Amino acid sequence: MPASSRERLGAVALRLTAPRIAVLDAIGPGQHLRVDQIAERVRTRIGRVSTQAVYDVLAALTAAGLIRRIEPAGSPALFENRVGDNHHHMICRSCGAVVDVDCAVGAAPCLTPSGTAGFHYDEAEIVFWGSCPDCTATTEGTLS
Amino acid sequence: MPASSRERLGAVALRLTAPRIAVLDAIGPGQHLRVDQIAERVRTRIGRVSTQAVYDVLAALTAAGLIRRIEPAGSPALFENRVGDNHHHMICRSCGAVVDVDCAVGAAPCLTPSGTAGFHYDEAEIVFWGSCPDCTATTEGTLS
DNA sequence: TTGGCAATCTTGACTCATTCCAGATAACGG
């Protein structure tokens, strides 16, 4: 599914630059990475890159639809590979782990209810808050 | 439904202080206010109050379940009056307006889907992104 | 009614994520 980073950049008419290629390469499938994590990975691949460049690249790639940005409450922005589908996220309250979720009830999980007259929406974003397997195990083990 | 601010504070065993009463009074039904907006309202009521105190009070009231905190992407935290029900929000992308939404399909709008083995969730948070009536009208009028 | 203690508030410094700016650099169409 994911063509090479160069091909993906070309497909959306973005200039082929080392930072862009490295950023795209840095974000693997299923991952949800912070800007600093991405910058670190990029630097191990191509050496010194300004933080600003990483922000610029991420904004350009997001605008082009090559990556997706999510911003969970209490967390800095995270970036992921998977785009184009209307998937959601499940987030662990204690460790912040994020996993992708295919919505169980279709693309538009909730229909517009009453009380929103005139309000027109085009996206329903869902976050499931809970506890990941690891944290559930740890908590159960340490409960008094 | 909402008893006086003093009564509500007493009901959750929180000390009765001027900043707390003023903060509770400042957040009206249906409103979604930023910390600075709340601080401003509080100061018009009781004079000088430190910003830190406003943060502390909001944290205490949130922990006590008297108010609810939401944190939409790209916005500072917002606080609202309505708690205890599992309602959601519709947010205007252009002006940031927030309106409450009763989920159309029940309390748990989406069931846990596949691919989340071991992940246990207790809350599904939904944000509908779109355009409010005012912004829809404005945009339509100015489209080229 | 008065103490006393712990919760609460004040002040001010500080962190973190992100953005703004001006100038240097480099990709790519011609």
Place this chain on the structure above:
DNA sequence: CCGTTATCTGGAATGAGTCAAGATTGCCAA
């Protein structure tokens, strides 16, 4: 190969929120 213009660099600045130490003050008990 060149020029234009998008990108990148470096550094300062902003905004939201947190941390910490000490001064106040609400409230329970005497």
